[in-house]
Amino acid sequence: MDKLSLSDLSILLVEPSDTQRKIITSLLLKENIDSVDAVSTVGEAAAALKNHPTDLVVSAMYFEDGTGLDLLKKIKQDKELAATPFMLVSSENRLSKLEEFKQAGVAAILPKPFEPLHLSRALNASLDLINTDELDLDLFDVHEVRVLLVDDSRLARNHIRRVLEGMGLRKIKEAENGAEALTYIKDHQFDLVVTDYNMPEMDGRELSEFIRFNPETTHIPIIMVTSEAADSAHMTNIQQTGVNALCDKPFEPTEVRAMLAALLSE
The missing domain is CATH 3.40.50.2300 (Response regulator)
Structure with a gap:
């Protein structure tokens, strides 16, 4: 299987704010990511994941119908979706709240607002989860x-x-x-x-x-x-x-x- 590049990624952006959706989408475009589907609720995200292939979920934390943690757990508990990387974008800075995401298997956490460098690193970390590459060891198989x-x-x-x-x-x-x-x-x-x-x-x-x-x-x-x-x-x-x-x-x-x-x- 050929490795994906950033330009190959299909991203589901889950963000309740119309302004924030536009800002994040524009920043993703600057990273050469053209395929971005945007929704505003946990329910819409769950439906989109069932209906369309997605390489990466980029999500806010709080929604009118739940939280990003609810969505992350739905993804990780679904055998067909469990391998899909999940990136949190949030202004939340309480360690206890962020710890819940870390324990649930988040691929990356970005603060709001974030610098392009932070976005690039988080995207590449997520891409590394998709593109598997075996270690070549001298002393071990x-x-x-x-x-x-x-x-x-x-x-x-x-x-x-x-x-x-x-x-x-x-x-x-x-x-x-x-x-x-x-x-x-x-x-x-x-x-x-x-x-x-x-x-x-x-x-x-x-x-x-x-x-x-x-x-x-x-x-x-x-x-x-x-x-x-x-x-x-x-x-x-x-x-x-x-x-x-x-x-x-x-x-x-x-x-x-x-x-x-x-x-x-x-």
């Missing part, structure tokens, strides 16, 4: 790399799994929290652990400490996926546990590809 994916959000796990599978990783086992992950680690061998930070029962920091200080697992590379700020006290503590790499949510393919290529080549 990428299809044989054994991955333990740990996250308490099923939607987040689904998103991360799609990113990893798009790079050729096939042997992925999932756990809902650190405690469940430990039961798998005791019975199975893994070449890589990708874990969320905030989880019930046992969080990512505690899981990482167990892996790093257990002689049988100390060699396993660990990628920590988190929404925490890189300079927060939590992140300082995490880095001291021996985590190999920190990755932000949204889980961007370009960043993850570079991490995997480095970690699996050591």
Whole structure:
């Protein structure tokens, strides 16, 4: 299958404001995207997704008949639509609200107003989710790399799994929290652990400490996926546990590809 370019993308823009729809459409046109269908409600978006093929959904957060999170969850819970990237465009700055989108598998989050550079980066991150490209590793057959994916959000796990599978990783086992992950680690061998930070029962920091200080697992590379700020006290503590790499949510393919290529080549 040939790779898509930005000019090939078919975008569904979901925005209640007529003015904002015009502004965002004009900015998309400047990125050489000609195919933009615009609707103003969650219901119209759901109908459009069922009736017309769409490569990317670009959505606001609040509508008269629901929220962008409602729409994102509808997409991710539909087997036919689940792989469709979703980009949030919103002036919302409450971390708790944005965290809900990150946990649900959003591809990118753009503030309102945004700069063209931010739009370009978000579009390219979304395009990376569509255009799969297998990793070429010197030390491993990428299809044989054994991955333990740990996250308490099923939607987040689904998103991360799609990113990893798009790079050729096939042997992925999932756990809902650190405690469940430990039961798998005791019975199975893994070449890589990708874990969320905030989880019930046992969080990512505690899981990482167990892996790093257990002689049988100390060699396993660990990628920590988190929404925490890189300079927060939590992140300082995490880095001291021996985590190999920190990755932000949204889980961007370009960043993850570079991490995997480095970690699996050591």
